[in-house]
Amino acid sequence: MSSIKSTAPRKISFESLGLQKSLVEALNSMAIRRPSQIQIACIPQILKGRDCIGGARTGSGKTLAFAAPILQKLSEDPYGVFALVLTPTRELALQISEQFAALGASMNLRQAVVVGGLDMVNQALALQARPHVVVATPGRLADHIRSSGEEAIAGLRRIKFVVFDEADRLLTPGFADDLDECMGVITKSKKRQTLLFTATISPAVLQLKENSKNNIFLHEIATNSISVPDTLAQSYLFIPTQVREAYLVALLTLPANEKKSIIVFVNRAITAEVIKRILRAMEVRVTALHSKISQRERTDSLGRFRAEAARVLVATDVASRGLDIPVVQMVVNFDIPADPDDYIHRVGRTARAGRSGESVSFVTEHDISRIKAIESRVGKEMEKCEVVTENMVIRDTLQQTSAAKREALMDMERENSQSRSHKRKAGSS
Numbered sequence: 001m002s003s004i005k006s007t008a009p010r011k012i013s014f015e016s017l018g019l020q021k022s023l024v025e026a027l028n029s030m031a032i033r034r035p036s037q038i039q040i041a042c043i044p045q046i047l048k049g050r051d052c053i054g055g056a057r058t059g060s061g062k063t064l065a066f067a068a069p070i071l072q073k074l075s076e077d078p079y080g081v082f083a084l085v086l087t088p089t090r091e092l093a094l095q096i097s098e099q100f101a102a103l104g105a106s107m108n109l110r111q112a113v114v115v116g117g118l119d120m121v122n123q124a125l126a127l128q129a130r131p132h133v134v135v136a137t138p139g140r141l142a143d144h145i146r147s148s149g150e151e152a153i154a155g156l157r158r159i160k161f162v163v164f165d166e167a168d169r170l171l172t173p174g175f176a177d178d179l180d181e182c183m184g185v186i187t188k189s190k191k192r193q194t195l196l197f198t199a200t201i202s203p204a205v206l207q208l209k210e211n212s213k214n215n216i217f218l219h220e221i222a223t224n225s226i227s228v229p230d231t232l233a234q235s236y237l238f239i240p241t242q243v244r245e246a247y248l249v250a251l252l253t254l255p256a257n258e259k260k261s262i263i264v265f266v267n268r269a270i271t272a273e274v275i276k277r278i279l280r281a282m283e284v285r286v287t288a289l290h291s292k293i294s295q296r297e298r299t300d301s302l303g304r305f306r307a308e309a310a311r312v313l314v315a316t317d318v319a320s321r322g323l324d325i326p327v328v329q330m331v332v333n334f335d336i337p338a339d340p341d342d343y344i345h346r347v348g349r350t351a352r353a354g355r356s357g358e359s360v361s362f363v364t365e366h367d368i369s370r371i372k373a374i375e376s377r378v379g380k381e382m383e384k385c386e387v388v389t390e391n392m393v394i395r396d397t398l399q400q401t402s403a404a405k406r407e408a409l410m411d412m413e414r415e416n417s418q419s420r421s422h423k424r425k426a427g428s429s
Helices: 021-029 037-047 062-076 090-103 120-128 138-147 150-158 173-184 203-211 241-252 269-281 295-306 340-347 368-378 390-396 398-428
Strands: 052-056 083-086 111-114 133-136 161-165 193-198 217-221 232-238 262-265 286-289 312-315 330-333 357-363
Touching (some): 037 052, 052 062, 062 161, 090 111, 090 133, 120 138, 133 138, 269 312, 269 398, 286 295, 295 312, 340 368
Parallel strands (some): 052 217, 083 133, 083 161, 111 133, 232 357, 262 312, 330 357
């Protein structure tokens, strides 16, 4: 396993890594002038034709570490579908596509984004047009392989690159069948390169390396030894389960926080929807991101939050990995995740690229073991959050928040009842 000192030498540039002038200029236009550690390690190896496993913390520039050399190789031999990038969530797929578009702006790059929630017919037509880069979630690409015909998938049979982004998640049992379907149409070739990038070098990723006959380049930068940034302040609030919403409103509306960009993480989509409605009733500029809303709504929500039209994003773990939202100043764990690594990915949305940030976790009587596991994984105990007190909540937010929650739940039940009624009428007509 290779290693590089934590601070890249100033003399290392993108030109010295072997990237051509047009790509360096494109990077400069994106205000990226010096390569990160993962880029220094992986770009030359990919340009040499090697398979690669790149492990580095969130926010370290992993996407450009594979996108730049892929585009350089494409410029040397442009034809059909050149690269397939597989990623676990729709939002990550769209973000990766945006980075490819920005970097390949001068190359007339053609792309197809193949994710759930968008029109299958339009996606099939885009695949038939032989784009240079396909960015896809495994489930939707597998749907096309099963149902869209040979014309749509023929271009995948000759690809030069296949990329697994967030590889540790893709190599879990939940993606296994769809991944098998996707990989089944890709011809095995000594000329094809396989690239895996992840924030966590999991046993499944390492096993893939062990099982491979190729000489895979593996580079890991502090994916396990440094769990969270040094610039992140971690604290907790110990509160009763039934009044968490009132504490959340109190925290978000503190004078010190009322202008901050904040992500509130929850474990379930229904919780995200309830909290969004409560906060909206309390006149907090809020939007939500979870699996129960349409792809258009998900894209719009993320866009509003990035543009700071909404200052609070209530999200499930679809937003915890890979998404680059540089304005986040605070992360609130309304629900504590079961897996300590999910906590690390969540709080990694803030305190990025050397900036400071803070996280506050709402701990109930049911969460003690989870918090202890997180503290053990992170290697540091959380501080007690002192800025929100019980008296403050009772005085300022409890009554209004309770009323807003009742109204939100009644509205959601009314909407669900109407939806069920419409479905019954449609089924009987």
